[in-house]
Each structure stands twice: as C-alpha cells, then as structure tokens.
Amino acid sequence: MSFRKFPYAAAIGLGIAGLLGPEWAAAQSASPVTIEFAAWQFTEKGRGEKLNALVDKFMQGHPDIKIEKVAVPYPQFEQTIFTQAGQGAGPDVFLLGDDAFPKAVNAGFFEPLGELMDLPSLNLTSVNEDAVIDGKQYGLVWGANTYNLIYNKELLSSIGAKVPASYEEFLDVAKRLQEKGVFAFAFRTTSAETAGMWYDVSNWVYGAGGRWAKDGQPEFDGPQVVEGVDRLANIYKSGYVPKGADAATYRRMFWEGKVAMFIDNLSLPGIIAAGNPDMRDKIGVARNPFQSGDHASLTTFIGINANSKNKKAAAEFMSYLFSQEGQLALYELLGGVSVGTKLDLSNNPLGGNAPWLGEMEAAIEAQRAVSTVPEGLAQKASELRTVMSEALEQVLFNGTSAQDAMKKAQEQAKAIAAE
C-alpha cells in the first residue's frame, strides 16, 4: 500500500529540494553584491568586447561588486525590460532609448539619481536635462547620437559630384549614381524595423521644416510633414534605394561600395570602418541635404531600477561610468558619439583611426538636434510610431499619395493622443 505512494512522495520531495536548495545555499554565503546591467551592445561585434572590458575594469577596481552582464537582443530590448520591470523585477542598471524613457519614468521604473550620485561634480552636458522630469534626474545620457549624411567620398568623386547641400542637388547626385549602377541611398523600409523607419523619416520631415506634434497635439498632416514623406517616397520609387534590404544589409552594402549615401547615426562610421578597413578614409560626414538645419537626435539614457535591491552598488557602477576614465572608454565604444559629460579630448582615444571626426563635429555644429519623440506625446510614442510606419508603408507599397496617407495617419494619431 505505502510502496505505491512512495515514488510520488519521493518525486515531490526531490522537486522541492531541487527548487529550494540552491536558494538556501546562496543565502548562506557572504557575498559580493551582484547587480544586473542590461545593455544590447554586449553581443555586438566590436562594441561588445569594449563594453565587456569596461565592465570588467570596474569589477577589478571594486572586488565587492559583481556585475551580471545581461545582453537582451536589441529588437526585443524595450519589451523585455518593460515586462520585467512592470512586475517589480528587472535589471538593476539598464539603458533605454529616449522614446521609451518618459514612459518608463512615468511607470516608476527609474530611481532619481540626485541622492545616490554626486551629480554636480560630473560636468554633465545639457542633453542630460532631457532626463529631468518634475525636477528630478531620473537617468543620465549614455550616448547623444544624431543623424547625419554619411557618404562614400570615392563614389561621389567618381561622378564628379560634391556633397549635396539641398534636396535638389541630392536628387541630381542620386540620378547620376543610378546611371553608374550604384544605389544612391538607403533607408529602413522593412516592417520588422518600425522603430528605425521612424528615425529615418523624421530626418526628412525635420529637413523640410516640419514637426510631428506641437504641444501635445499631433500634426501628421502638416504640409512640411507631407512634403518630407513625399520626398522620401520619391527616392524609393525612383529606384535609388535597395528595396527590401534591412539596415544590417544596406549598411554592409555601404561598406562593400554598393550604396553611396545614407542618413544614419554617428556610430556608423566606426562600424563601417570596422567592417571594411579600406573604407576608413573614404567615409565622409556632412549635414543633411535639406533646407532646414534640423536633424534627428537619438539619445540613449542609463538609469537605476527603482526596484533594485542594491541601489548603492548600482550607483557606484554609474559613478564609474561617468568618471573621466569611464566616459573616455564609452566615447571610444560608441565611436565618437557624444557622451553624457563634457570630455577633454586632447588625447582622443579614437586618434587617427577616425579621420571623419572633424567633419562629424562640423556637421553637428551646423545643425540643430531635435528629438524624434513627438512633443508632448512621449507616453504614446510607440503607438504613434506604428501609425506612422503604416502610413509610410501605404505610400511606398500601395501607391497611396503621401497626402492621403498622412491625413489618415493624422486621424489615427489624434485618436491615440486623446486616449
């Protein structure tokens, strides 16, 4: 009788022991504090090694703190962090893009840093003010990136063209490049890259002088917005871009010399040079070829989880990242993109490896960086993005006119804003 029940009891007992055992054991050992740091760069070739080295360096100097490197893939980053943080869990320190940051602060995911860190001593840049909400600093700038025209000097000079400074010049250059059998341009058009599409289109909209929203009201059907979308669609339909290529593919095509220009973020020159060292001296950076001097910015923030059980250790890590040493390492990792503090670049770690730095700085100086988050609608950014990308897809693939597509998008955007 009892024999029959024994296997069940044993199984249940083993199961419980198995589940609880390790927990109990862990609680017994006195420990270095462990904190989780989530960033998508960990598994990326080039940036991954540098980030690993940076974290390891911190751990060497702080033997009482162990950092668990959490590499969540970039396409699923926001959703994963939100799912975890929503339940009061999630990594102790994590990155977040500027489009998701306000939502996260609103949901209480970030801890105000004023008490935990000595902020005034950090020499922060003004971009950090974007992370101040209701007077509290909820995060710091990891990288303040912008979108600029990146071009292949060799290809342009082979058709005797100078860098286009206006949309008309751009079209002319594109046509001549097409005759030579090269793609003039590339931007994100696949449905798996909705977020990227948004950044790309924003540049064209801002370039035409438009804005997505004003004071919390969307203006998707504003004349300059429509013009920006229309121009981009025109480029696509004229066959100047490799259709259906995702960003990873067309960036690779660029360093193989098949694409001449794109408007992309400033981490790219470093990636391109790494992908094809021959390209290093051929990379040019210039301001966007549009009448307005506004270009899209892409800021990534880093902050401490409000539910972290080790905020002090997390703050120590953050302080290291924002020390001169940490910042220089970050600057190098990001390929020359502005970091959160004002750096003394007299001994630029990128040195001669980045001949485009001068042009990059000039391009940034010549333009005004505008966030891609619609003004006053930070909470609804991802939904508005979906609306926008559908509208663009209608124009690109279904032949709808930019005017009609954006009119419909505006209706949807207003409905979303009103919720």
Place this chain on the structure above:
Amino acid sequence: MTGRRVGGVARTVAIVVMVGLTIFPIYWMLVTATTDTSRLFLDAPDLLPNFGHLAAFAAALDDTALLLWLLNSAIIAVGTTVLTIATAWFAAYALSRYRFRGRGAFGLALFATQFLPEVFLLVPIYGLFLTFGLLNRLEGLMIVNAAFVVPVATWLLKTAIDAVPREIEEAARVDGAPRLAIQISIVAPLVLPSLAAVSVIAFFHAWDEFVFALTFISKADLRPASVGIASFVGELTTPLDVIMAASLIYVLPTLIFAVFAQRYVIGGLVAGSVKG
C-alpha cells in the same frame, strides 16, 4: 510493366525534388556561413559553400558564448523531456486504464490548453514565477515548456497505451507485481515508439523556444541558444555569416536526434493516429 517503371522514375524524381527543397534552407545556411562578406552582394550569389572560408564558424565558437548557450539549451531540453514524460505518462495511463470521476473534464481541459498562445500567458506566468523565485532558473523554463507539451504528449501516450491489451497487465498483477512496476517494466517497453515520439516533440519544443527564455532569463551564463543567436541581430549591424554559422551549429543536435529517432517517431505516431 511500363506503368511500374514509370512509377519508379516519377517517384524518384518526386523524392529528389522533395528532399532538395526541404534541405535547401539548411544548405543555404552553410553557403552563407562560408561566404566572405565581400562576396555577399554580387549579381550572382555563390551557389556552393566555400570550405576554405570557415572564419565565421571560428568567430561563432570563439568570440561568443555559443557553446555555453548550447549547453543551456541541452539542459533545458533534456529537463523538459524528462518532466514531460514523467507527468504525461501517469496521466495517460490513468486516462487509458481507469474510468474515473472527472475523466471527461480532465480530457477536455487538456485539449483546451491547446487553444492558448504562449504570448497571451507570458505576463501572468512571469508574475507567477517571480513570486515563486523561478526566474533566472533553467528549471523554470523546463516547467513552462513541459506545461505546453504535456497535453499533446498525454494524448499520444494514451492512445498508445490503449493499444496494449489489458490481459498482459492482468497476468502480471495475478503474479503479484505492484502496479507501478507493471507500468514501468511491462507497459512502457511496449509503447517505446510513442515514448520516443513524445521525447522528440518535447525536446524540439524546448530547443526551439524563444519568447519565454528571452523574458525569464537575464543571466548571461544561463542563456539558451535560441536567445543567444537572436542577440546577434544588433542595433547597428547583423553579421550574417556568423549568424548562419551559429545557426548551423544550433541546428545540428536536433538534426542528429531526428535522424536517430525517426524510426521510432513514425512508429510512435502510428499508435497515436490510427485510433484518432
């Protein structure tokens, strides 16, 4: 006579085409993994793998934690399989051999679980696992995976056990053997093909699983290969050759498993499908 021969040729052609199309994507993974990036954007793609260019495989194995990821995947898959069989076996036996109260309801409940997409349950299960400390544990994934496979496994095993004549068990019981021993040493060997089929289903499901692994595991050294390989899709670039190389290595274990188990899988599905 002619009819038979034509049939033979037609069949051979059909088989070749079928196998060719089935294998092609894997073959293409091999070609892409051995192609240097400079040759990826030519007008005519290289159609044959270049075995001289194995840098991508080296990169996949050395520069990343691929081997660790594969180990994790293996642990999760084996654990899922064991848990699935242990759970489904007893349920299947009970459903097959006993007319008990709640039998219909249990069967219906099992079937109803097939109606739910995993993503629908992601958030509530996350909350549950958070409360019980099952996050960041390979055991947690084993439990989740098993829960999704057990219903199908139970059904398959039940129909297999149905086909085993009760007389065999009766005879053993008359001899005084305890029930559990009968189940394990007499009935189980007779339905080995179905057990194999269930193992394959459970193993493949766990090996493949992505969304739960992505959300529930944040420790780098516990990450399974499905998530690891997806993480190669970077913010800025995606090294196609390395991803393909890593994917090939990732596919290999299940392929080998499939090749060895295929005889049993078919046999196991016989018992399951005839009765319907």
Place this chain on the structure above:
Amino acid sequence: MQSNERAINREAWFGIAPAVLLLAAVQGYPILRGIYLSFTNTSLLSPNRSTFVGLRNFTALFNLDSFQITMVKTLVYATGSVIGAVVLGLAAALVMNGAFPGRRLVRAMILVPWATPQVAVALVFVWIFNADYGVLNYALSSIGLIDGGVLWLNDPDLAMGSVLLVTIWKIFPFSALVLLAALQSVPASLEEAARIDGARGFAVLTEITLPGIRRTILVLVLFLSIWSLRRFELIWLLTQGGPVRATNTLVVDLYRQGFVNAHLGRAAAIGVVGFLASILITIVYYYVEQRSARRAGEA
C-alpha cells in the same frame, strides 16, 4: 463495488495529479488572469494595477476595421498553412510509403524543417527572400520567370504568401510523419485487391487509401488549425505582421498591443477572441467528423 470505485478514482487521481498540478499552475491560473485582464485597462508597465472597463476592450476591437483585417489574415493564414501542410504532407507520405533504397535517409531528411529552430528559420529565409541579393530571386530570374527584384516580404500582396511558404516548409514534416504512420496501418492487402480488380492508381488513392486514413486527416487538420492560431515567433521574426498589416494574425496583433504598445488589457481581449475562435474550430471539427463518419458508415 463502492470501495472498488473509490480505489479506482484515487489511483486515477494520483496518476493525473502531476499533470493537473503543472497545468493548473502554469496554464490554469494565467488563463484566468488573462481573461480577467481582458475586461480591464491594464498597462504592461504596471500589470498589477487594473481598472475594470467591462466589455469596452471588446467593443473597441470589433469597431476597428484593422481588427477585421486581422481576423481575415488569421483565417487566410490558418487555412493556407493547414491545406499546404496536409497536401504536401500527404504527397510526401505517399511517396515515402513504399520500400526503396535510402528510405531511412529520406525520412530523416524530411524531419529537417521540424528540427530547425524558428529563429534560424526566420534568419535564413529573410536572406533567401532578399530582393536584390537573395538566391530565390536569382534562381527565378535565371530561368526567366521573373524580372528580378521581387519583394517577397515587403510587398503587401506577396508577404502573406511568403510567410505561408516558410510556415508550410516548417510544419509539413510533422504532417508527413503523421500521415505516413497512418498510411502504414492501411492494410496493403486492401490496395492490392483493388488493383487486381483493375482500379487505376488515382482511384485506389481516393477510394481506398484516403478514406482509410480519414480519421487521421481530420485530427491532423484540427490540431494544425488550432496551432496555426498560436504560431507567433516565425511570423514576428519575418515581418512583424507587416507590411501594412498583410501578415497581422491574431497572435501578432496580441503581441504588438501588449508588448509594443503596452496595452495588456486590449491584448488579453484579442487573446480571448482567439480562444473563442479555437473553440469554434473544434465545434466545426466535431460536426464534420460526425458527418463524414456517418457517410463512411462508421457512426
């Protein structure tokens, strides 16, 4: 008699206990919670704070034309993938049914798509489908079928077809194996007898073989249909439901609403609709099963 019944009940309950425990915990509770969520306005960012809104999520859903498109896409996807998998699976099973040299190897190779993880499948097919450098376009334009540059995953008219192609590739092995197993249980003697009587190949197929595995085909269709309503990763990794919602099935919509837009309540409502759709399919299945069983003289 009574105590025997009780003993049987107890034995049985012990047997199903582990399964019941596992499923109640991992699926039962979450389902209840999911259904509850569908009546609330909950954000992914604060999943434990809900405001009850009654049927509003559902009425909002049915008022959206985009949701109607989603339902249509789901139907198309389910029908397409099931028909494709069954037809191809049947063809494969018939071809593999005889004895021929290399049979073991062929069967093993048919399992390849089933053994390939979805992540890897999506990655390689995105590359194969690449408009300018993908091998599919290269092959088709080499033999003159197309002009090059076909946007398999980006053209709204083609995307669903491409996704179906990948899906069918992935699932037909399972279908082939199940049908092969069933075919092997159709007594060869029946077919032999029919052939001796002069029946030609096709007639043998439709009159003897197919009806013999009728039950299996129906069950296979049932399971494949229900599973197609659940299939997520493959579609998401290939197209994320686009372009222009061309491949936006219920599950993809659920994920986007819940995890991209953070509207857990609305996502749950979509999930409930999917659940009801599955129940509908099952009811249809039973009806069809009874009808065909009666026609075959079995019921």
